[in-house]
Amino acid sequence: MKKLLEISLGVVTSVGGFLEVGSMATAAQAGALFGYQLIWAVVLGTICIIFLVEMAGRFAAVSHHTIADGIRERFGFNAFIWPLLAVLLVNFLVLSAEIGGVAVAAELATGISFQWWALPVAFLAWLLLWKGTFGLIEKGVSMLGLVTLCFVVAAVMLRPEWKEVAVGAVPSLPHHDTAKYWFMAVSILGASISPYLFMFYSSGAIEDQWDKSYLGTNRAIAGLGMSFGGTISVGVLIVAALVLGAHGVTEVDDYNQLPLMLIPIFGFWGFVLFVASLAIACFGAALEVALQQAYLVAQGFGWNWGEDLKPRDDPGFSLVYTLTLFLAAVPIALGLDPLKLTIFSMALTAASLPLTVVPFLFLLNDDRYVGKHRNGVISNAAVIFVIALGFVLAVVTIPLQIFGGT
Amino acid sequence: MQLLRDILDKQVVDREQVKIGKVDGLVAELRQGKPPRVIAIELGSIALARRLGAQPGRWTARLAAKLGGKLQARPHRIAWHKVRDIGVDIEFDMDVRRTKIFAWQHWLRDHVVGRIPGA
Numbered sequence: 001m002k003k004l005l006e007i008s009l010g011v012v013t014s015v016g017g018f019l020e021v022g023s024m025a026t027a028a029q030a031g032a033l034f035g036y037q038l039i040w041a042v043v044l045g046t047i048c049i050i051f052l053v054e055m056a057g058r059f060a061a062v063s064h065h066t067i068a069d070g071i072r073e074r075f076g077f078n079a080f081i082w083p084l085l086a087v088l089l090v091n092f093l094v095l096s097a098e099i100g101g102v103a104v105a106a107e108l109a110t111g112i113s114f115q116w117w118a119l120p121v122a123f124l125a126w127l128l129l130w131k132g133t134f135g136l137i138e139k140g141v142s143m144l145g146l147v148t149l150c151f152v153v154a155a156v157m158l159r160p161e162w163k164e165v166a167v168g169a170v171p172s173l174p175h176h177d178t179a180k181y182w183f184m185a186v187s188i189l190g191a192s193i194s195p196y197l198f199m200f201y202s203s204g205a206i207e208d209q210w211d212k213s214y215l216g217t218n219r220a221i222a223g224l225g226m227s228f229g230g231t232i233s234v235g236v237l238i239v240a241a242l243v244l245g246a247h248g249v250t251e252v253d254d255y256n257q258l259p260l261m262l263i264p265i266f267g268f269w270g271f272v273l274f275v276a277s278l279a280i281a282c283f284g285a286a287l288e289v290a291l292q293q294a295y296l297v298a299q300g301f302g303w304n305w306g307e308d309l310k311p312r313d314d315p316g317f318s319l320v321y322t323l324t325l326f327l328a329a330v331p332i333a334l335g336l337d338p339l340k341l342t343i344f345s346m347a348l349t350a351a352s353l354p355l356t357v358v359p360f361l362f363l364l365n366d367d368r369y370v371g372k373h374r375n376g377v378i379s380n381a382a383v384i385f386v387i388a389l390g391f392v393l394a395v396v397t398i399p400l401q402i403f404g405g406t
Numbered sequence: 407m408q409l410l411r412d413i414l415d416k417q418v419v420d421r422e423q424v425k426i427g428k429v430d431g432l433v434a435e436l437r438q439g440k441p442p443r444v445i446a447i448e449l450g451s452i453a454l455a456r457r458l459g460a461q462p463g464r465w466t467a468r469l470a471a472k473l474g475g476k477l478q479a480r481p482h483r484i485a486w487h488k489v490r491d492i493g494v495d496i497e498f499d500m501d502v503r504r505t506k507i508f509a510w511q512h513w514l515r516d517h518v519v520g521r522i523p524g525a
Contacts, residue, residue: 063494065494069417072415072428073415073417076415076457077428077458078457080415130524130525301427302418302449303425303511304424304425304511305425310525311519311522311524311525312520312525315511315512315515315518315520316510316514318519318525319514319518319519
């Protein structure tokens with residue numbers, strides 16, 4: 001019974017982490033312009049992240065190391081510094097985009113320009129991290145994230161042709177806007193396979209003191225949680241395809257178009273639901289990314305860390321998330337377009353994948369860390385696939401950004 | 407046991423299990439006619455910067471001396487004979503509060519973090 005509760009909480013949590021401004025924006029753009037054709041990218045990204053999250057949890061439960069600890073210890077500081085810098089940069093951009101997402105939701109709700117909301121949003125997030133515990137943040141905020149299920153409800157109520165949806169799950173070549181198509185595929189993959197997601201997950205496993213008895217729980221949470229998150233993304237994509245596409249909106253380049261999505265189904269409440277979903281999903285992600293930034297630095301240098309400690313007991317750790325949050329709010333406060341920043345940071349995330357995923361291949365096959373719980377053939381094949389995908393993405397991202405970016 | 411593989415970059419804790427830092431460097435003693443022997447581990451920003459190269463090491467040492475005084479101009483060392491347990495972490499029989507290792511964290515606590523309400 002306790003395990004069941006733990007699994008359902010974990011699933012809810014990972015849904016909260018999965019769905020954020022990146023997956024919402026990329027799915028909406030893809031749906032509007034290409035109909036169901038890019039569903040395969042969501043499905044592929046979800047399968048990849050299931051494997052990586054499962055491995056991150058298994059690594060933490062068996063070796064009692066977070067992924068960051070593992071990379072530094074196994075490869076040494078001089079190798080660790082590259083993924084460290086890459087993830088710090090990518091996380092910073094993603095955090096900025098998430099703050100932008102909440103700020104846009106606040107603008108939609110109040111009519112006051114998003115720029116004014118960036119600092120208050122960062123302050124609220126900081127206050128929660130400063131005073132809150134890990135349990136409060138992990139469970140409380142992600143519980144609210146269930147509101148995003150409204151996209152799945154909406155998608156079902158729109159009665160899509162399920163056969164066409166299934167066809168979209170198989171990769172196919174675009175009939176128009178080829179560069180844009182591939183750029184969107186890359187952004188969707190970047191939004192799904194986020195390093196902060198699996199690194200945060202491994203830190204969470206250590207904070208919750210997982211051991212080997214959690215291996216089953218871990219597998220269930222990784223599989224179910226990420227699939228749920230992927231389902232919601234597909235829901236967003238279907239709704240965007242049927243509502244935005246049908247209204248002649250093929251180019252989502254202004255976030256003001258986005259709330260239109262739910263209005264035909266839920267009327268005025270559709271607007272409210274959209275704003276609430278955007279605000280909560282992005283706020284939850286902002287908390288996780290800011291925390292992950294502090295985890296990464298603290299784990300990398302061996303400082304005391306833990307969200308349950310009082311800030312005065314881990315001053316270095318608390319200072320990192322404090323600085324990160326307020327600095328990340330600055331670009332938004334200066335008026336940088338949150339939607340453009342989101343799409344850009346998702347593509348950059350995809351490009352940074354090799355640096356963070358290659359270590360999985362070594363760590364998860366090293367007896368000294370995972371003993372007999374090392375990767376099987378399927379898991380290793382999945383890692384190698386993600387690495388290959390990561391290398392392709394790293395090479396194509398910049399050209400596609402130039403030719404297909406918004 | 408292999409020093410570089412099994413010791414370097416490991417998490418260091420003191421006898422109260424407080425996380426002090428990572429094993430950023432190892433100090434070995436060369437002895438005439440006998441194999442070299444590890445006498446201490448080093449940790450802190452200077453030891454870490456030295457691993458990136460001699461130049462970054464010198465810069466960091468100069469910066470640390472400027473910010474923290476002469477006592478901070480060299481990497482922190484913990485004698486190897488104080489090692490108590492090598493597991494997930496490497497535990498030393500010492501109390502971090504009696505060292506200068508956390509000087510900067512304490513400075514942060516007293517001058518920045520501690521002044522923010524609710525800390």
